[in-house]
Amino acid sequence: MPELPEVEVVRRGLERWVTGRTIDTVEVRHPRAIRRHTAGADDFAARLKGLRVGPARRRGKYLWLPVAGGGPSAQSAAEGIAPVLTPSVTHGLAILAHLGMSGQLLVQPQDAPDEKHLRIRIGFLAAGTPAEAAGTELRFVDQRTFGGLSLHDTVPGDPDLLPDVIAHIARDPLDPAFDDAAFHDALRRRRTTIKRALLDQTLISGVGNIYADEALWRSRLHYDRPTATFTRPRTAELLGHVRDVMTEALAVGGTSFDSLYVNVNGESGYFERSLDAYGREDEPCRRCGTPIRRRPWMNRSSYFCPRCQRPPRPS
DNA sequence: CGTGGCCCCTGATTGC
DNA sequence: TGCAATCAGGGGCCAC
Numbered sequence: 001m002p003e004l005p006e007v008e009v010v011r012r013g014l015e016r017w018v019t020g021r022t023i024d025t026v027e028v029r030h031p032r033a034i035r036r037h038t039a040g041a042d043d044f045a046a047r048l049k050g051l052r053v054g055p056a057r058r059r060g061k062y063l064w065l066p067v068a069g070g071g072p073s074a075q076s077a078a079e080g081i082a083p084v085l086t087p088s089v090t091h092g093l094a095i096l097a098h099l100g101m102s103g104q105l106l107v108q109p110q111d112a113p114d115e116k117h118l119r120i121r122i123g124f125l126a127a128g129t130p131a132e133a134a135g136t137e138l139r140f141v142d143q144r145t146f147g148g149l150s151l152h153d154t155v156p157g158d159p160d161l162l163p164d165v166i167a168h169i170a171r172d173p174l175d176p177a178f179d180d181a182a183f184h185d186a187l188r189r190r191r192t193t194i195k196r197a198l199l200d201q202t203l204i205s206g207v208g209n210i211y212a213d214e215a216l217w218r219s220r221l222h223y224d225r226p227t228a229t230f231t232r233p234r235t236a237e238l239l240g241h242v243r244d245v246m247t248e249a250l251a252v253g254g255t256s257f258d259s260l261y262v263n264v265n266g267e268s269g270y271f272e273r274s275l276d277a278y279g280r281e282d283e284p285c286r287r288c289g290t291p292i293r294r295r296p297w298m299n300r301s302s303y304f305c306p307r308c309q310r311p312p313r314p315s
Numbered sequence: 316c317g318t319g320g321c322c323c324c325t326g327a328t329t330g331c
Numbered sequence: 332t333g334c335a336a337t338c339a340g341g342g343g344c345c346a347c
Contacts, residue, residue: 098341102324
């Protein structure tokens, strides 16, 4: 459930508390949390030991931590191929994390009691760590186990050390390299509706159910509008609102309805109070006063103003 | 192939 | 009180 702003809050915490440290021990306590690492939990733990964590990266809702310091690449090890003697400087390994609906990455004191849904624990060497980080470890906690960690080769030559398995994920709208014109062209080619398109991580990443509804409300667009009829100005306005709402949410630490959505120190964000549509069923629209409605939509809900956001004519 | 429906999982809340 | 149904910020997979 964490979307781009919440994941970015976590990324910043990892950058501050984990980057630069050297992994010592890895404990996998639930197999589902590691299922995307096909070589298994023992391989995951053994390969990470002794590696140093690089800068924390993010694309959309995916997070990764490049790791370096020795050993063959994941690919060559998995296939039994001898490591290349002169590997490319920008070809390496990265821990990939996805939080799913309920995942958390927490930096906790080693002696803190285990969380009920603690799935993976990563401990670090004390040597060389900043005094303020000493004695802490990284924990992946996940009630519903839709999220998980895995270890992957990075795309050769990619300056961000993007894990190869997420190379198909689109850039997110806060990425300076996001291509607005290409996004508009892709929308026009699709035979789908606008909210489905916003949630399609191969078209635009980082947008989930909350920020899709918020951006559509700001744009006065109904979630069922077909994308094939979008004009350039309409796409531009929508992208502007997507960027605005996510930037505003990020500035206050993201959206937290409960203690499930927290930064690495367990603290909640404050954007819930600024939501205009999501979760506001029967409350007055802040533009026109009409009660906000909730509609079942793709096993979830869509919140919208029935007056500001008129449905398209049925075709 | 693109698109839409279903399923994975645990827990909180609501209504009978 | 108990129990069933519904819902939750995600995405992979599989039919059509």
